Amino acid sequence: MTSALLTIQNLTVRFGGLVALDDVSLDIAPRSIQAVIGPNGAGKSTLINVATGIYGATSGRVDYDGARIDGRAPHAISRLGIARTFQNTELFGEMSALENVMIGADRHMCGSYLSSAMHGPAYWRTEQAIRAEARRLLELVGLGNDTDVEAAALPFGKQRRLEIARALATRPRLLLLDEPAAGLRSAEIDELNSILLDLRANLGLTILVIDHVMALVMAISDHITVLNFGRKIAEGSPQEVRSSPEVIKAYLGEKAAHASHS
Amino acid sequence: MTVRLLFGAVVLVIFFAAPHFLAEFQLFQVCLIAATALVVLGIVVVTGIAGQISLAQAAFVGLGGYGPAILAARYGVPVWAGIMITAVVVGAVGYALGQLTLRVSGHYLALATMAFTAIVQLAFIHSDAVTGGAVGMQMPTLEISGKTFASGGTLYYVVLPVVGVLFLAVHNLIHSPVGRAFAAIRQSETAAAAMGIDVLAHKSAAFAASGFLGAIGGGLLGLLSTYLDPSQFGITQAVYYLAVAVVGGMQSPLGAIVGSAVFVLVPEFLQAFQTYLGLVFALLLLVFIVLRPNGLVSLASDLLRIVGGKQQRGAA
Numbered sequence: 001m002t003s004a005l006l007t008i009q010n011l012t013v014r015f016g017g018l019v020a021l022d023d024v025s026l027d028i029a030p031r032s033i034q035a036v037i038g039p040n041g042a043g044k045s046t047l048i049n050v051a052t053g054i055y056g057a058t059s060g061r062v063d064y065d066g067a068r069i070d071g072r073a074p075h076a077i078s079r080l081g082i083a084r085t086f087q088n089t090e091l092f093g094e095m096s097a098l099e100n101v102m103i104g105a106d107r108h109m110c111g112s113y114l115s116s117a118m119h120g121p122a123y124w125r126t127e128q129a130i131r132a133e134a135r136r137l138l139e140l141v142g143l144g145n146d147t148d149v150e151a152a153a154l155p156f157g158k159q160r161r162l163e164i165a166r167a168l169a170t171r172p173r174l175l176l177l178d179e180p181a182a183g184l185r186s187a188e189i190d191e192l193n194s195i196l197l198d199l200r201a202n203l204g205l206t207i208l209v210i211d212h213v214m215a216l217v218m219a220i221s222d223h224i225t226v227l228n229f230g231r232k233i234a235e236g237s238p239q240e241v242r243s244s245p246e247v248i249k250a251y252l253g254e255k256a257a258h259a260s261h262s
Numbered sequence: 263m264t265v266r267l268l269f270g271a272v273v274l275v276i277f278f279a280a281p282h283f284l285a286e287f288q289l290f291q292v293c294l295i296a297a298t299a300l301v302v303l304g305i306v307v308v309t310g311i312a313g314q315i316s317l318a319q320a321a322f323v324g325l326g327g328y329g330p331a332i333l334a335a336r337y338g339v340p341v342w343a344g345i346m347i348t349a350v351v352v353g354a355v356g357y358a359l360g361q362l363t364l365r366v367s368g369h370y371l372a373l374a375t376m377a378f379t380a381i382v383q384l385a386f387i388h389s390d391a392v393t394g395g396a397v398g399m400q401m402p403t404l405e406i407s408g409k410t411f412a413s414g415g416t417l418y419y420v421v422l423p424v425v426g427v428l429f430l431a432v433h434n435l436i437h438s439p440v441g442r443a444f445a446a447i448r449q450s451e452t453a454a455a456a457m458g459i460d461v462l463a464h465k466s467a468a469f470a471a472s473g474f475l476g477a478i479g480g481g482l483l484g485l486l487s488t489y490l491d492p493s494q495f496g497i498t499q500a501v502y503y504l505a506v507a508v509v510g511g512m513q514s515p516l517g518a519i520v521g522s523a524v525f526v527l528v529p530e531f532l533q534a535f536q537t538y539l540g541l542v543f544a545l546l547l548l549v550f551i552v553l554r555p556n557g558l559v560s561l562a563s564d565l566l567r568i569v570g571g572k573q574q575r576g577a578a
Contacts, residue, residue, distance in 0.1 A: 054452070075454075091450070092449040103439075103459075116439060117431040117432075130439070166457070167456075
């Protein structure tokens with residue numbers, strides 16, 4: 001599949017004796033919303049961390065847009081157009097929501113050290129542009145009224161959306177969301193769903209969601225991959241995955257799997 | 263924009279009026295505060311903003327003093343040029359030191375930079391032929407196009423503009439993408455990298471800035487004290503600069519000025535307690551770390567907020 005935006009081939013990641021990912025392969029088609037689900041400890045976050053350069057691969061490879069990216073530095077991967085959010089949110093807590101997003105936008109418009117130190121006309125122009133862009137993104141995720149609030153003071157649901165706005169500010173083509181629905185109420189999950197669908201429709205983004213909250217994943221994903229103990233145990237459309245005995249077994253246990261068969 | 267122009271005009275008026283109202287010795291003290299503030303500004307950038315604990319500042323100051331002195335004594339380089347050349351070189355040294363942060367961080371970085379200060383001080387003491395060894399060496403007098411600047415009254419016109427321009431540049435830098443990147447790194451390196459920020463390059467740049475500012479400050483302090491004593495560039499002094507930053511407020515350039523003013527002026531008021539000065543400073547540091555980790559500047563901004571809040575309630 002040469003048309004995939006992100007290709008993960010036979011990826012294995014070991015931490016000492018622990019096998020976090022075992023020979024996992026995955027293709028993400030452009031403009032698709034894909035999900036990777038699995039119980040805690042299935043290796044979902046490890047997958048994102050390898051794709052964004054935080055961990056290296058023990059074996060296997062990750063390709064993005066025709067170039068190998070595993071083992072590259074996180075900032076280099078970000079500049080290629082892969083943005084992410086974090087499972088436990090990694091916001092710049094002392095900064096306002098607006099400043100958090102501005103940092104994402106800075107890479108695209110930032111001038112030299114000299115112009116930064118002089119604050120010449122070019123500086124004021126780009127600063128205005130960055131500010132406007134950040135404000136627009138905050139409105140997009142429904143935080144238009146929280147621009148000046150310190151990130152750490154925002155409620156958890158808004159922090160998650162702020163992370164998405166900040167990731168978008170780097171102008172990604174591929175957005176990796178690490179458990180975006182964890183800790184959200186069901187109304188907030190619906191909101192998040194519509195934001196993600198909008199993003200694909202309006203910006204042509206490709207989105208990979210990692211979660212164990214089925215409500216989010218089932219509603220919007222084109223394609224789902226299920227991991228358990230670092231191995232891929234199923235993949236396919238939401239319907240296919242839902243009825244897979246392997247998946248039911250992993251999530252609900254052996255008995256439930258038998259019950260669903262009978 | 264008009265506010266900025268007005269502010270600039272007021273600053274200029276004060277700058278030119280001050281020499282008419284202050285005595286020679288007071289002008290000298292103003293210079294001392296300004297030069298110390300410049301040194302501490304380096305700590306504000308690297309530690310306060312970028313979050314990298316550094317005890318290298320005393321070494322940068324020492325290099326910034328010895329550099330122009332040696333260049334003048336051996337090669338006849340004018341002092342002003344010597345200070346600039348040295349600052350650029352020390353900035354590069356700072357950049358190299360910043361590369362350390364790839365391997366060490368937190369307390370270990372503090373120890374590594376402290377070791378750097380110790381090594382540089384040992385080099386001053388043991389390179390007798392070049393530096394005069396433990397006795398120290400004379401700092402040459404500043405001469406620019408035939409005019410000599412030797413007293414507090416004359417150095418005032420050199421020290422204050424230099425410090426002022428550099429403070430303005432750093433203030434601008436903090437409120438720019440570069441400064442935001444520094445602050446981002448302090449708050450979460452992982453997230454900063456995920457935003458496309460080259461963490462190591464920015465940390466090194468912050469160390470380079472602290473080296474450059476420390477060296478210029480060291481050069482100016484040398485001009486003021488006229489003598490370079492290697493015992494002034496050790497670990498104690500590194501902690502002293504850190505204490506100035508903590509008391510003033512680590513996170514803003516204003517903190518460097520406020521802290522320096524306190525540490526330069528307090529000894530004047532405590533003439534009788536000279537012996538206990540170290541104790542006074544240590545207590546100050548302790549009190550601020552526990553009660554006011556963001557320094558005197560944060561006290562002022564809190565007060566402003568309280569006053570502002572009252573006014574708002576009064577209007578309602």
